[in-house]
Amino acid sequence: MQMTRRGAIIAGGASLLAGTAAAEGLNPPPGAANDAFPIFSDAEMAGRLARVREEMGRRGLEALLVYGHTGVGNSPGQVNLQYLARYAAVIETYLLVPADGALTMFLAVPYHIPNAREISSVDDIRWGDALGGAIGEIKGKGFKKVGLVGPGAVAHSGPTLFAEGRDRLAAGLEGVRLENATPWFDDLRLIKSDEELAVMRSAGALTDAAHEVVFASTRAGATSRSIRRAMDVLAAQNGATYPFGHIGAISMAVPQGFYPDFYPTDAPIAPGSVMMTELCLGHGNYWAKLWGSYFVGEPTAEYRRLFETAAKVHDDLVAGLKPGMTGREVNAFLAPIAAAGFEQPANVLVGGWSAMNHAPQMGAMTSSLSEPFTRPFVDVALQPRQTLTVQAWVSVPGQPKGLWVGSSGVITETGYESFNRYPVSKLRVVQP
Incomplete structure (x- = not known):
């Protein structure tokens, strides 16, 4: 059967990919590979977390609250949150990163959690009022100095949360010092592994x-x-x-x-x-x-x-x-x-x-x-x-x-x- 012009064009482009590395150049476990998030190794994810915590220690931060929101094109976006979680929920996600201990991820839809657990490097994933859950966890842990990390990929600026979310944090975390950690977190991502x-x-x-x-x-x-x-x-x-x-x-x-x-x-x-x-x-x-x-x-x-x-x-x-x-x-x-x-x-x-x-x-x-x-x-x-x-x-x-x-x-x-x-x-x- 004769190939159409459109088919020939697509085949020609695809031929340029022959012999290249698999999509991520990685080796994800069965059930984890997907088209939204590269499945970086556990060692890679642990190294990222260690570098972040080292900088947290230098700055005297007891925890980071990383906020992810919105994608661009067909990407899930939420660059900084993905960097530590290997996942991002639809619309928005919160990730609490203590100076020691396990990370906790908060998202809205309970039915998304099984899929999230297949993909993410984070084990503790909770659903509900995501920001409310993060506020409750910060209060429960007694953290007094918390860095805020925004979505990332915003050139020449370092926003954290929307004004309403920032106001809710301030009201719910009275006595907790909140500071913008986005600029230095962005910089940690610049040297690639x-x-x-x-x-x-x-x-x-x-x-x-x-x-x-x-x-x-x-x-x-x-x-x-x-x-x-x-x-x-x-x-x-x-x-x-x-x-x-x-x-x-x-x-x-x-x-x-x-x-x-x-x-x-x-x-x-x-x-x-x-x-x-x-x-x-x-x-x-x-x-x-x-x-x-x-x-x-x-x-x-x-x-x-x-x-x-x-x-x-x-x-x-x-x-x-x-x-x-x-x-x-x-x-x-x-x-x-x-x-x-x-x-x-x-x-x-x-x-x-x-x-x-x-x-x-x-x-x-x-x-x-x-x-x-x-x-x-x-x-x-x-x-x-x-x-x-x-x-x-x-x-x-x-x-x-x-x-x-x-x-x-x-x-x-x-x-x-x-x-x-x-x-x-x-x-x-x-x-x-």
Whole structure:
């Protein structure tokens, strides 16, 4: 039977995954493997808890109350809670982490508990009024100094609970000192373990395959919505999570900007378009990322020069990043953008990435909207096992013309390893 075009596209993307590690690169026990949460080993989970408790001890905290709320895309979210629990309930979850003794997780629906026990590393799981249960346990244990940890994955800020929940805590825990522990907890997650890096490498292969499906699905007359749906199929077939998938077509003759659609639409793609994408797929809250730019028909001379400049900066970063390099040194990679007479409209050359954006943020021209975020990292050094995105976003000053090239990887002991093999810095053309 002849394979349809759609079937061939999906098969082509799936072939890029052949030979890669299993979804998590891990070995979960029977009955625990799922598509929402990577099943990290008990040793990995114990190591995380030990590092958290070590920091709690330095700060004199008797307990942490970790709050999880809301996901992004088809991910359960609740990054910080998952980090210690290997699970997160629907909508919201609370996790009480004492300085010594067993962890207790609170969720709302009793019927979810058997499934939670199959997946989570936490044994004591209770249902009901989750926040009320946490307050009662804190009072019962007599804790007087408690750190609050928010959901995580909120760039450049460290919120804990919604105002109503925070007010209820204060009223129910009179005499208990509550302090925001989110910033330092977020920082503990930045140096990745071997198991986490295995998940990120698998995420890179998924993102590569997804982008190949997106490219192969593109033709004049197609829509970004139909292309996104082809990506969705590959994601579903491989149990992938993703927070978003930007895909957009922009006329090179009459451009309206240089940013793809967050919500792809049914507008037909015209010849003479530059396609821009921002795809990030993976497992749980561990995502790789690609920022792609390619063309429907040959690029104009100006768009070709934009692409060549962005590709050079991207490839220079991949070849040149190394541990110990500071934000000030990363700024040197901006030189080709300035030399070409282009601008960097936003974003940074090097940004922390795994479960959405995090530290560090390095490499921004003064024209970049993101330049203020880089100031705290000018003299901060890159460290081995930090996972990053590297991205060059370039535009023509005063005109709505621009594009980007970017990918993801990790700082190693000697340099940089990319998670991606997709040829994002190769100029690719779809013939209309």
